[in-house]
Amino acid sequence: MARESWTGRIGFVLAAAGSAVGLGNLWRFPWMTAENGGSAFLLVYLGIVLAVGVPGLLAEFVIGRRSQKSPVGALRDLSGSRNWGRVGLLSVLAGLVLLSFYSVVGGWILRYFLASPTGAYFENPGAYFGSISFGPEAAAFHVLFLLLTAGVVYGGVRDGIERATTVMMPIVFLALIGLSVWVSGLSGASAAYEFYLSFDVGAIQASFLDIVLAAAGQALFTLSVGAGTMITYASYVGEDRSLPADATLVAVLNTTVGVLAGLVVFPLLFSTPGADVETSGPGALFVGVATAFSELPAGRLAAAGFFAVVALAALSSSISMLEIVVAYLVDERDRSRQEAVLGVGGIVLVTGTASAFTPQLFEALAGPVVDFVLTAGLFAFVVFAAWVLGDAAVDEFGRGTQFSSGLADAWRLLVGVIIPPFLAFTLLVGVFELLGVTLPSWQLGLAGIAVAGTVVALVRWTRDAYGAAA
Numbered sequence: 162m163a164r165e166s167w168t169g170r171i172g173f174v175l176a177a178a179g180s181a182v183g184l185g186n187l188w189r190f191p192w193m194t195a196e197n198g199g200s201a202f203l204l205v206y207l208g209i210v211l212a213v214g215v216p217g218l219l220a221e222f223v224i225g226r227r228s229q230k231s232p233v234g235a236l237r238d239l240s241g242s243r244n245w246g247r248v249g250l251l252s253v254l255a256g257l258v259l260l261s262f263y264s265v266v267g268g269w270i271l272r273y274f275l276a277s278p279t280g281a282y283f284e285n286p287g288a289y290f291g292s293i294s295f296g297p298e299a300a301a302f303h304v305l306f307l308l309l310t311a312g313v314v315y316g317g318v319r320d321g322i323e324r325a326t327t328v329m330m331p332i333v334f335l336a337l338i339g340l341s342v343w344v345s346g347l348s349g350a351s352a353a354y355e356f357y358l359s360f361d362v363g364a365i366q367a368s369f370l371d372i373v374l375a376a377a378g379q380a381l382f383t384l385s386v387g388a389g390t391m392i393t394y395a396s397y398v399g400e401d402r403s404l405p406a407d408a409t410l411v412a413v414l415n416t417t418v419g420v421l422a423g424l425v426v427f428p429l430l431f432s433t434p435g436a437d438v439e440t441s442g443p444g445a446l447f448v449g450v451a452t453a454f455s456e457l458p459a460g461r462l463a464a465a466g467f468f469a470v471v472a473l474a475a476l477s478s479s480i481s482m483l484e485i486v487v488a489y490l491v492d493e494r495d496r497s498r499q500e501a502v503l504g505v506g507g508i509v510l511v512t513g514t515a516s517a518f519t520p521q522l523f524e525a526l527a528g529p530v531v532d533f534v535l536t537a538g539l540f541a542f543v544v545f546a547a548w549v550l551g552d553a554a555v556d557e558f559g560r561g562t563q564f565s566s567g568l569a570d571a572w573r574l575l576v577g578v579i580i581p582p583f584l585a586f587t588l589l590v591g592v593f594e595l596l597g598v599t600l601p602s603w604q605l606g607l608a609g610i611a612v613a614g615t616v617v618a619l620v621r622w623t624r625d626a627y628g629a630a631a
Contacts, residue, residue, distance in 0.1 A: 179477030189421030225395025252389025268302030349431030401561035547577025
């Protein structure tokens with residue numbers, strides 16, 4: 162059976178952007194910007210997106226298009242090593258872990274969307290969220306969100322994923338633009354814009370390292386790198402076209418959604434007496450914003466529109482999470498897409514239900530577990546692209562593009578030398594935090610350099626045993 166592919170560039174870019182545009186943009190990025198220097202932080206963030214995020218995204222694109230396979234087969238076949246194929250199994254694990262908590266959050270969003278026309282949560286949003294976030298009702302809406310996700314992936318790459326994302330993503334962008342225009346007329350809009358986008362260089366100077374690390378972590382998380390999603394999606398690219406241009410476009414679309422989310426959320430909060438503008442995360446989305454809608458004219462209609470946009474953004478991301486595991490079963494286990502979707506859906510039905518009933522499990526999966534898996538996955542991908550594929554990666558980078566060879570060499574330097582120590586540092590910070598051990602940042606930085614250097618040396622040494630990359 163011939164492997165599926167996208168119909169064209171628009172389908173690929175919108176699907177990749179849909180994977181990247183998710184809840185991290187809507188409940189984390191705006192607050193991170195406001196609390197770390199406003200538009201000054203935005204400049205730092207954009208610089209890191211271009212210097213770290215886009216190169217990491219390109220590493221996955223290069224591996225996927227070069228191999229025309231999902232992560233397990235891509236790493237194994239391009240290296241000639243079964244050990245690298247085992248590393249690719251991190252992507253399968255990442256997909257399962259992500260969906261096991263993300264589908265629960267998706268269920269919360271569906272619940273709020275359906276409750277908005279009646280204003281069911283308007284009287285006491287905090288108590289309402291506490292009553293529906295975990296338990297039988299949370300499990301039921303997790304199942305509903307999972308069914309929607311599985312239904313799209315069941316349809317295939319073109320008739321399912323591409324068709325859905327090419328409809329959903331324009332709706333998300335246009336709806337956010339429309340909502341941002343609507344809230345600009347609210348009483349608190351001016352104060353909100355000042356809070357969100359004031360150019361505060363002092364905040365950057367006071368905590369430059371912390372802000373850079375936070376911006377880099379956000380850039381990598383929101384660009385959906387590390388799970389193997391972009392390897393999987395790029396493996397469906399059937400023709401030569403500019404991967405650097407596509408990666409940059411995905412990054413721009415992703416950042417635009419994050420900025421627009423802030424232009425919607427903060428005017429809502431600042432126009433609501435007593436609203437908490439400092440709290441990010443689920444509390445901001447399901448309590449703070451919900452409270453704001455309860456105080457506004459036509460609040461029920463506006464709330465329904467807002468949570469519909471959030472639901473579409475969440476669905477476009479969850480589709481890509483499921484596709485990682487489904488593609489593995491189709492490519493490596495010779496299962497039909499329909500069998501794979503039903504099998505993986507059944508597993509996530511169980512793991513997601515467990516998360517919906519167990520807040521401690523949910524918090525572990527949504528926090529340290531997923532952070533570790535995503536960071537470790539991206540570390541493996543960038544090292545693989547630079548030091549296993551090597552010249553072949555540079556060749557793949559240049560296919561279909563008019564960029565100079567110098568840009569490809571600069572990209573290889575970034576993914577091979579600059580990014581691995583940062584990712585190793587991030588992993589070490591997470592491990593020591595879990596252990597309750599506090600070390601100075603400079604010690605962790607040196608340790609990150611040592612770990613990355615050791616891994617690269619081992620990869621280069623073992624690469625000779627398998628020959629040049631394909």
